[in-house]
Amino acid sequence: MSTHTQVSTHTQAGAAFLSVRDLKVHFSTEDGVVRAVDGLSFELERGRTLGIVGESGSGKSVTNLAILGLHDRGRTALDGEVLLDGKELLTATERELERLRGNKMSMIFQDALASLSPYHTVGAQIGETYRKHTGASRREARARAVEMLRRVGIPQPDVRVDDYPHQFSGGMRQRAMIAMALVCDPELLIADEPTTALDVTVQAQIMDLLRDLQQEFGTAIIFITHDLGVISRIADDVLVMYGGRCVEKGGRAEVLRAPLHPYTLGLLGSMPSLDGPVDVPLSPIPGTPPSLLTPPQGCRFHPRCAFAEKVGGGLCGSNRPLLEPSEGHSERHAAACHLTPEQRREYFADYAAARVN
Template sequence: MTSAPPPFLSVRDLSVRFTTEDGVVKAVDGLSFDVEPGRTLGIVGESGSGKSVASLSVLGLHDPRYTEIGGEIVLDGQELTGAPESVLERLRGNKVAMVFQDSLTALSPYYTVGRQIAEPFRKHTGASRRDARLRAIEMLEKVGIPTPALRVDDYPHQFSGGMRQRVMIAMALVCDPLLLIADEPTTALDVTVQAQILDLLKDLQQQTGSSIILITHDLGVVAHTVDDLLVMYAGRAVERGTVREVLGSPRHPYTWGLLGSMPRLASAVDEPLHPIPGTPPSLLAPPPGCPFHPRCGFTGEVAGERCRTQRPELPEGRGAACHLGAERQLRISGERTRR
């Protein structure tokens, strides 16, 4: 029997803390996950749950003067936590690349899109200006930009939001990275362009065999895009599994809340949505015990004060960080699914 290949990216007990005037922000607290070769991991959660902070840690993009990072980040067998900047520079854009949230601010207004796509290609391959320009045109064509030989000399403000997002993807993929981190790649785009961008990522993944981390708060997007799913809340992972397992049989009250707040096609037009009560906790002083307990409607079903005093651990593999217990989680999940 052949053993499964090791994960391309393995994150273990990652913690990220920022020093501010108000105190230390625990943005990520004990996060662990794997990204398998050729698969797509979706990371979902409300704004401020630590999704983007964790992804920026993989690339070493936090300012070390104000950031304390702990735990292990192993990319293709190489430990990145505490790695020197020279090592990280060789990896960024080459072995791992990122599509940032806001393409208008991520792209420089002073340089043409062709120059910005060609720059990492020249840096990592030593290509000439001419070859790098041809590669930029090739990438613009690959991501669906019309007349790429002409648009290569345009500036970011001359592109629409969807086209700028395609330019960002071209820049990220110009060196054929083995891991692509897409942070809210469809934010502020209309649904037609969203579908085009997601189909583009899927097609490019099939062509290159790369792994993808898709960060989003849109469960509708991940339902048709990712293979595995990680749900984050207050800097911690609260549930994980395959996308079918998590969306088909969710086990954590927070995941139930996320799914319950989404409109459904089968629902009546006047049926109200069911938002999660309360607001996310301050990461300057997160609540003790389960971070979700102040907003959870199931704490009364757990004996004693465990929800308020004891932090639930997320088991390896499929599972949820919740004191309800697996049997009760499955029963409630089944009841909610039948509604």
């Protein structure tokens, strides 16, 4: 797998391999324009994992389909900038994107059974991806498929390479999808809720596998999920999305231990703690996510926020908050919220105490 090593050396260590700046993804529908992503910015370095978390409809998957160029060009308006190793993706032609997909960037989808063809063997599907991007012979592609199945932990890969997807368990199908995504040594891997349909033991195995492969190849990973428990296991950095916007981002420990945004706090309150008391009641976030046809003015979370009235002056419902660091936190840890640091310390502490008591 020398290709990855050769490519990886020409970008300065620590520099952003992927840079997304003010990305907007809007869809035209019969009912109007859906603002699926509305001004999103983030960066990702090689060898690091960015966890993107949020409820369904928050814009997580749409963001990454736009990065890969898998959106419907006839109905989608894109704006902003997406740079992959200095290459602008939003203005790239379909032919350019086809060369990049699978080769420089790749994606693991949630439903492996739906993503794999039932009419072709697993090995043939992995090998075809390899042949398309490298020009390898069928024999070379088969050998590569066996090698990749071995790397992702499939037992007897030289035998299972000729099996069909329905002959694999759910966890093994997901491993096969990972093998297909990594067969050309992509430098950016996007994993769209790849563990959602798996039991917790297989989930842990898949996350351990991704970490091991990342350490081996230095891959940059975007991991999309709605589960902060998964994020706590795999991500280096966290980006929290709500209503098509980033409401908080920072290092994993910072975001999960000391959240700055009420939505992040609500997500944490709605999941059980692995190291806290077992009898603490969960606190689901009231209400439903906003319509992106007619999103709320100001902070899009304010209709569901327990603290909006405490800010006063109707500020949350009229002014969009800036994404900025908070006093007492690192420059990398930022949130888009009108609460002052003093209010946050007071109200968030009360909220946490109410959960315990």
